Amino acid sequence: METFTAVKGWHGFAAQEMAMSVLHPSFVELSMTLALLLALLGSLVAMGVIVKRLEQNG
Numbered sequence: 001m002e003t004f005t006a007v008k009g010w011h012g013f014a015a016q017e018m019a020m021s022v023l024h025p026s027f028v029e030l031s032m033t034l035a036l037l038l039a040l041l042g043s044l045v046a047m048g049v050i051v052k053r054l055e056q057n058g
Contacts, residue, residue, distance in 0.1 A: 025033075
């Protein structure tokens, strides 16, 4: 990772860490992202079911 050598100090270290985490995501980060996406999808499906039932009843 020689691209961040021009940036000195704490911000350069943070940028390098961020780039490394983006290039090589850990298993925990991948599983948390997958869980978040599944939760969002589940809430969308639940809202669709609720709206459909309300339309049928009303």
